[in-house]
Amino acid sequence: EVQLVDSGGGVVRPGGSLRLSCAASGFTFDDYGMSWVRQVPGKGLEWVSGINWKGDNTSYGDSVKGRFTISRDNAKNSLFLQMNSLRAEDTALYYCVRGGGVWFGDYWGQGSLVTVSS
Amino acid sequence: DVVMTQSPLSLTVTLGQPASISCRSSETLIYRSDGNTYLNWFQQRPGQSPRRLIYKVSNRDSGVPDRFSGSGSGTDFTLRISRVEAEDAGVYYCMQSTNWPQTFGQGTKVEIK
Numbered sequence: 293e294v295q296l297v298d299s300g301g302g303v304v305r306p307g308g309s310l311r312l313s314c315a316a317s318g319f320t321f322d323d324y325g326m327s328w329v330r331q332v333p334g335k336g337l338e339w340v341s342g343i344n345w346k347g348d349n350t351s352y353g354d355s356v357k358g359r360f361t362i363s364r365d366n367a368k369n370s371l372f373l374q375m376n377s378l379r380a381e382d383t384a385l386y387y388c389v390r391g392g393g394v395w396f397g398d399y400w401g402q403g404s405l406v407t408v409s410s
Numbered sequence: 411d412v413v414m415t416q417s418p419l420s421l422t423v424t425l426g427q428p429a430s431i432s433c434r435s436s437e438t439l440i441y442r443s444d445g446n447t448y449l450n451w452f453q454q455r456p457g458q459s460p461r462r463l464i465y466k467v468s469n470r471d472s473g474v475p476d477r478f479s480g481s482g483s484g485t486d487f488t489l490r491i492s493r494v495e496a497e498d499a500g501v502y503y504c505m506q507s508t509n510w511p512q513t514f515g516q517g518t519k520v521e522i523k
Contacts, residue, residue: 329460336516336517337452337460337505337514387459391507394507394508395448395507396450396505397450398462400461401459
């Protein structure tokens, strides 16, 4: 059974940093690109970042470019999102998603809540 | 970025009746490299993560009931539910993954009466 388990969320002050993790199981992790999607509570979905299977090609949405870094460890079947210089508008539920590029979204994690507040 | 516009944004449907959601993209979603159209539909029930229902316009994901169907081409797409059930309540999103960055529609809230 495919599983994506998100972790690492929490409360952080503006300007602070946080690192999200996603533990994958039930499939060959390095066969797939992976992505992060966020959702402000009660609002819609926003694609944040994506990474190819090998980890050498990454992409970011304009709202997080230069502040967030996506990475992966294929040996540990894990996906990461390093979030720096956090702003109040980054407050959201962050989902790990299987797929990047044209194949996208057949499995989602349960989400990790990030709250940026002073 | 490709803008995805859904309509209606809210829909109330009687149990057992059909429902239809429209999604329009600001650019064609035909992927030049392979000729496929990467238009997806997601369902998000209250308190749950999104779940993909449809990929490449009209292909149902495993386990998705056949009352859900997708159609369309180019820039105009539709998700149909043939006979709505209580468990279909939630928000539905179209999403394109043909062009970078992937973009979602605003969501359509479906309520059942």
